Amino acid sequence: MLTYTVLTDPAPLEASAAGRPSTGTVYLVVTNTGQQAAYWSTIEVKVPVGSGVGDLTSEFNKIKPKGEHNGTQPVNVQPQGSNAFQATAPGGTARFAPGDYMVLTLENVTVAPTAGLAMLKVTEKASRAKTKTGNPASSSAAVALVKTAPKELPAPRDFHPDKAMVDAGEKLTLRWQGSAGFHYKITYPGAPQPVPVSGGSWSPPDAPKRATTYILIATDPNKQQHFLTTTVQVRNPVLETLTATTGIDTPWVGGPNGGDGAVAFSQGGVKVWSTRGSNDPGILHAGEATVSGVATEYVKGLNSGDGDITFLQGGVKVWSTRGSNDPGILHAGEATVSGVATGEIVADRITVNRVNTERVQGKSTRDGWITFPYGGIQVSCGAYYDTPRLGYVFAQTICLNQSFSGEEENRWIDLSDGGEVSVKHRGKDGTTTYGSLRVSRVDTDFRRW
Structure with a gap:
């Protein structure tokens, strides 16, 4: 006596995939297309339960049923056993006028994992009698709905930093596009193990100090992995080691900390400064230096009180210590000079052409x-x-x-x-x-x- 139509959301329903359950809602729309009113007492909807082609769901107990008549009047719907729901008319029998409608809703349906056509079996008890005391007749109908094969999840894409170039220590954020059905991790140099991430964005806990490549690892429900990489460049990188095979061309080299010395490469030579941007000469420390010539104002020992040699016009003077006017002592295994005019020489052997002394x-x-x-x-x-x-x-x-x-x-x-x-x-x-x-x-x- 009544007409039944099935609608689904989404339409059509998508079968569940391994590790990726698909859920939806089934709407059973009941209408009276006849010329006379019908009086109904119960409408039972039997759901095919299982994982096969003709089954709607394998998790019947998770379905939430409800009913509504003409969009305003609630209808009582309750489970019947392990595979059916039954709607019961208010007062035992209710008038269903021509053009009236009733919607029985099955929410939170976990769709079976096999694509195919599932059949809902509907059994109604209704009568055309004009009085509520008429004896209702029982009749059945089959209503079909479609389950499509699960769609393959689109691979994640567009993995990129919000800044392609950063300063050392500057914060950044990495972003990507991808389905929530994937599990995401990011690995990068210095990370002891991949970092789980979600939500389509992530900021490294430590800003990069040098050019750094980040790898996004996306794993789908079938355990298939997808890899995306992006590299962040650092404008003023801090390097642990640097090996150059053909040379380094740069106007200057400085220490990493404020106040560190700097070496500038001028035309035809180099200069050592006490700090970058300063005109104060710095100190060159070396275990051994081999040069063809040294132009300097003075030479002194490393320790306080060590002797000092200053270079005067046309000669040198040996002082007992830097800043003192006391003559120092010159120690040598052998000295060959053309003349000795003043001072004191201590040596094992001296060969001279002439000695002028008091x-x-x-x-x-x-x-x-x-x-x-x-x-x-x-x-x-x-x-x-x-x-x-x-x-x-x-x-x-x-x-x-x-x-x-x-x-x-x-x-x-x-x-x-x-x-x-x-x-x-x-x-x-x-x-x-x-x-x-x-x-x-x-x-x-x-x-x-």
């Missing part, structure tokens, strides 16, 4: 010393600044030479003749004779030869 003395302050008065030399002993005393000359032979008309005569004092002093003379003819010793003055301080 005196020559042994290493100890008690050693004898030689001064150079006008026209000769003087051998002295005692402290230099005390009243000088004549010192000793130790020698086996003292030889004095005289030349006469190109021919030479020799006179010498020989101290090796049995402990005695001999004065000897060698004439022009080569014969040696004993000579004489003439003393004009005896100095009491002169004890022995």
